[in-house]
Amino acid sequence: xxxxxxxxxxxxxxxxxxxxxxxxxxxxxxxxxxxxxxxxxxxxxxxxxxxxxxxxxxxxxxxxxxxxxxxxxxxxxxxxxxxxxxxxxxxxxxxxxxxxxxxxxxxxxxxxx
Amino acid sequence: xxxxxxxxxxxxxxxxxxxxxxxxxxxxxxxxxxxxxxxxxxxxxxxxxxxxxxxxxxxxxxxxxxxxxxxxxxxxxxxxxxxxxxxxxxxxxxxxxxxxxxxxxxxxxxxxx
Numbered sequence: 001x002x003x004x005x006x007x008x009x010x011x012x013x014x015x016x017x018x019x020x021x022x023x024x025x026x027x028x029x030x031x032x033x034x035x036x037x038x039x040x041x042x043x044x045x046x047x048x049x050x051x052x053x054x055x056x057x058x059x060x061x062x063x064x065x066x067x068x069x070x071x072x073x074x075x076x077x078x079x080x081x082x083x084x085x086x087x088x089x090x091x092x093x094x095x096x097x098x099x100x101x102x103x104x105x106x107x108x109x110x111x112x113x
Numbered sequence: 114x115x116x117x118x119x120x121x122x123x124x125x126x127x128x129x130x131x132x133x134x135x136x137x138x139x140x141x142x143x144x145x146x147x148x149x150x151x152x153x154x155x156x157x158x159x160x161x162x163x164x165x166x167x168x169x170x171x172x173x174x175x176x177x178x179x180x181x182x183x184x185x186x187x188x189x190x191x192x193x194x195x196x197x198x199x200x201x202x203x204x205x206x207x208x209x210x211x212x213x214x215x216x217x218x219x220x221x222x223x224x225x226x
Contacts, residue, residue: 002156033214042117042203042216043157056212091156101147101159102214 002026004105006092012111013082020078021108025094032075033102034067035091036060043091049075082112115140117206119217126194126224134189134220136204146187147205148178151219157203163187174198194224 003026013019025032030051035043046065048056051072061067064082069075079086089109093102116139126132138144148160161172168180178189187204204217 002158004156035216040218042205042218043214045213045215048212058213093157101162103159104149104157106156 002103004092004094004103006105006108008108010109014113015084016081018080019082020076021090023075023092023105026103029094029096031095032069033093034077037089037091084112087112115208115215117204117215117217119204119220121220123221128196128224128226129193132191132194134202136187136217138185138206140206140208143209145207148189149203151201196224196226198222199224
C-alpha cells in the first residue's frame with residue numbers, strides 16, 4: 001500500500017453514461033497525476049496538478065474528460081458519454097516534488113459495455 | 114519528442130543468474146529516469162531513479178541501473194535473480210523543465226527456479 005487510494009476499484013458502465021473516479025493522494029504531496037493504462041501498455045499521461053492548478057493536459061484528453069483538484073487535496077476524473085474505447089485502468093499518482101518518484105494508487109478499472 | 118523504448122516484451126532468466134532489462138530514451142535536455150515494478154493485481158511500485166550524479170544507481174530489492182548518456186540508455190540490472198522478481202517492469206523518463214512523464218510499454222520478467 002503506497003498511501004494513495006482510488007475509488008471505486010472497478011466500474012462497469014454502459015456506453016453513453018458518465019463516470020467519476022476519485023483519487024486521494026498522500027497528504028503532503030502537492031503534485032498529482034492521472035494516467036490511463038491499457039493491457040500490454042505502460043501508463044499514458046493524462047493530466048497533472050500542482051496543488052489545485054491543472055498545469056498540463058494530454059492531447060489524448062478529449063472534451064469528454066475533465067479533472068479537478070478543488071482544494072489541492074483529492075482529485076476527481078470524470079468521463080462523460082463513455083465509449084467502449086475508454087475501457088482501461090485509470091491510475092492516479094502523487095509526488096512531493098516533480099522530480100521525485102511518484103507513488104501510484106491501485107487504479108480504477110473501467111469497463112464500458 | 115520525448116519517448117521511452119523497452120525493446121524486449123519478455124525476459125527469461127534462471128534463478129541465481131544475473132538479469133538485465135533494457136531501456137532507451139529520447140528527451141530534449143537532461144533526463145530524469147525511473148524504474149517501476151508492477152506485480153499482478155497491484156499498483157506500480159518505485160524501484161530507483163537517476164536525476165544526476167553517479168551513473169550507477171542502486172534501488173530497492175537489490176536492483177541497480179546504469180545511466181549511459183552516450184547510448185541514451187538506463188538498463189535495469191540485478192546480480193542474482195529471484196523467483197519473486199517475476200513481474201512487469203516499466204522504465205519512465207521526464208525531461209528537466211517538463212511535467213509529463215513518459216513510460217515504456219513494459220517488460221515482463223520471468224525468473225524460473
